[in-house]
Amino acid sequence: MTTPPTAPRRTVAYAVGSGTTRRGVRFVVVSCPYCRRRHTHGDPPDATDYRIAHCKRGEYRIERRASR
Structure with a gap:
């Protein structure tokens, strides 16, 4: 019996x-x-992809911490 491969973390x-820049471009740090x-990366409203x-x-997904 073999173990299934694990997905990358x-x-x-x-x-x-x-x-927001003076030209109205949103960014996130x-x-x-x-x-x-x-x-620093661009921050379009629907940004859910990896950067x-x-x-x-490597690559990562940007996540915002919940506001208190």
Whole structure:
């Protein structure tokens, strides 16, 4: 009996900030789970896909922590 292959672990990067440029483009700042630096990504309203880390060490899904 063989064990089924495991799915790759999905990494999460937590948002630490966000904003809008003067031209109205939304962005989000995340704390990279790989290099611990901050990376900035575009933040369209329907962004649910994975992003490649700017340090090129992997990919992650951006997640916002719940407001208190």
